[in-house]
Amino acid sequence: MQQFLKGKVVLITGGSRGLGATMAETFADYGADVAISYSASVDQAEAVVEKLKSRGVRSLAIKSDQAELSSAKSLVNSVVTEFGKLDVLVNNAGITKQGTMVDDPGLDEEQYNRQWQVNVMGSIANTRASAAKLADGGRIIFIGSRLADYVPFRGVADYAGTKAALVGYSKGIARDLGPRNITVNVVQPGVMPTDMNKDVSDHLPPVETFLDMHPIRRFATLEEASEAVCFLAGPHGSYITGEVLNISGGVGI
Template sequence: MSNIFKGKVVLITGGSRGLGAATAEAFADHGADVAISYAASADKAKAVVEKLRAKGVRAIAVQSDQADLSSAKPLIDKVMAEFGRLDILVNNAGIAIQGQMVDDPELDGDNYNRQWQVNVLGTIANTRAAAQKLTDGGRIIFVGSLLGSYVPFPGVADYTGTKWALAGYAKGIARDLGRRNITVNVVQPGIMPTDMAADVAGELPNRDAILDMHPIRRIATLEEVAETICFLAGPHAGYINGETVNVAGGLGI
């Protein structure tokens, strides 16, 4: 498609499937060398890497469980050892535990707590480790959720909280890293055709009613969201910093 990322290296966490895999392909289409991380899906990660290499770029997959905060530094070290640089970090990895009300006596506390561990603390650990290695003029993009700014249905308090936390954290590190011309932004998709969304969809109170709330009555494509991430990582977005971009068809306006 283009070579706007020729010579650049991007790390996409959670890149073995869904939006992460689509984003990896989009960056490769634009000429970037790509590293993806994955927690358990080794076969899927291998398949993504093969697709990327077939596009003529260098690519690797690194097993890294974001729930384990000590995995962050080894992940970044492996990327640096393979490519010698890191220009773009896409914090995509996360999990969605939804459906229970905060006052539910049967609330699955362990799973909900793990969601905070993976989505927030794990993401922060990866960001801290990467910030020391990112080239000046680099990019950090957080993949959040529209639920980080708009909550149209109940049962998502903790998931929403994790996404709000990341949006606030992104603004803080945009301040910290601005002196190095590193921009930090958040992309907040709405509903997408991913395995995670499919797992959660059955817990929504009325899916048709939720689609009716969208001015554009459909879900986002993975390609739309991936290209938004690429734009924020690209040469024309160097003065967009500390911002949140919703890709949700107007839901919440």
């Protein structure tokens, strides 16, 4: 595999499992040194780090709760202290709370508000903390969701809203950081085989119905989304900024 990211330092938030872990491995395969953040499972995070080191790159896991906005500066400073720089920030960490209609009197407002705190404010805090530290020519990539602009079923208003907010924010950041040749983009996967999606599977339409919405009648793989992110982070993505890339098999077209 061509190591076109060799010498680059990448921070992936929420990198201990699911898409975050797969992205970490893909970045390592392309030669990048990778730091990941995690909020709970140190064992999972360290297992990812060991996999990355076995590929011949440097790696570090940092415990950081994205709901605590003050943790962002410490997270970024730890990466720069360990690796000497930061080239790519992947804002991947997020949570999902779905299945309740907005007019339901039983709406768990605390959990839904936490979703906004983690998905939006946490990502903003990471971006602000990273902006001055990023090398010129660096990259910021937000992991969004196809639900940000196509909502085919009920009970996801708040989750969709958090992901839509990232789109507008990313476009503003792209304008701010463009003079430094820093690109900012959003990758919007559809449903993928992750633990988070398993947790909300009861709130999704039946699998066959859901697949019928897709011209390519299957779900994305974690590797497909990871490769798209690495493309945007690599040399061939240097003139792509302020854009939204859907990795969703054509759902919603």
